[in-house]
Amino acid sequence: EAGVAQSPRYKIIEKRQSVAFWCNPISGHATLYWYQQILGQGPKLLIQFQNNGVVDDSQLPKDRFSAERLKGVDSTLKIQPAKLEDSAVYLCASSLDRNSYGYTFGSGTRLTVV
Amino acid sequence: KNQVEQSPQSLIILEGKNCTLQCNYTVSPFSNLRWYKQDTGRGPVSLTIMTFSENTKSNGRYTATLDADTKQSSLHITASQLSDSASYICVVSPNSGYALNFGKGTSLLVTP
Numbered sequence: 001e002a003g004v005a006q007s008p009r010y011k012i013i014e015k016r017q018s019v020a021f022w023c024n025p026i027s028g029h030a031t032l033y034w035y036q037q038i039l040g041q042g043p044k045l046l047i048q049f050q051n052n053g054v055v056d057d058s059q060l061p062k063d064r065f066s067a068e069r070l071k072g073v074d075s076t077l078k079i080q081p082a083k084l085e086d087s088a089v090y091l092c093a094s095s096l097d098r099n100s101y102g103y104t105f106g107s108g109t110r111l112t113v114v
Numbered sequence: 115k116n117q118v119e120q121s122p123q124s125l126i127i128l129e130g131k132n133c134t135l136q137c138n139y140t141v142s143p144f145s146n147l148r149w150y151k152q153d154t155g156r157g158p159v160s161l162t163i164m165t166f167s168e169n170t171k172s173n174g175r176y177t178a179t180l181d182a183d184t185k186q187s188s189l190h191i192t193a194s195q196l197s198d199s200a201s202y203i204c205v206v207s208p209n210s211g212y213a214l215n216f217g218k219g220t221s222l223l224v225t226p
Contacts, residue, residue, distance in 0.1 A: 044216075
């Protein structure tokens with residue numbers, strides 16, 4: 001079974017630039033999550049989708065972060081404009097349903113803002 | 115306040131030795147508790163998952179225990195290998211299934 005695919009693996013940008021990350025979940029997984037993991041900390045949930053609807057985006061900095069999941073499959077997370085403190089690993093995860101069964105993480109995108 | 119606390123923050127052990135990592139949580143109500151291994155630069159990989167009624171679960175050299183009364187879990191690694199060097203994250207899921215509660219992880223380094 002293919003895992004959760006994320007791209008790119010690494011990205012370096014200057015502050016105030018824009019960046020986008022892509023995630024392709026495991027086939028059939030209705031729930032998709034984006035996490036931000038700052039070095040030395042556990043992942044922090046940014047947004048959770050159920051199919052193509054948003055379930056929880058309470059911790060998403062909406063002034064600069066946006067995410068969408070068109071057609072309930074792939075998802076993109078965008079940061080515009082980026083700040084130095086956005087440097088982190090951005091993890092995508094998917095699960096069969098909102099009860100989190102079959103919860104699987106992608107390898108992440110490491111973002112460095114300089 | 116983080117509802118999942120892990121200790122120690124970091125640990126260095128010699129190859130072949132055993133070690134135990136701790137996780138205390140205050141999440142309530144509680145659905146399940148998971149341990150993940152996260153290699154540097156990679157996403158977390160699930161090691162074990164335990165529901166309220168389970169008190170031990172093994173996966174090879176990894177054995178997790180759960181005491182739901184005291185809200186404590188431990189991950190025991192037997193006969194450590196160099197490849198065990200990673201961050202180990204405890205994750206607690208509330209009944210609602212909405213948001214997982216992550217610990218900050220224990221960074222384990224196994225040395226020759």
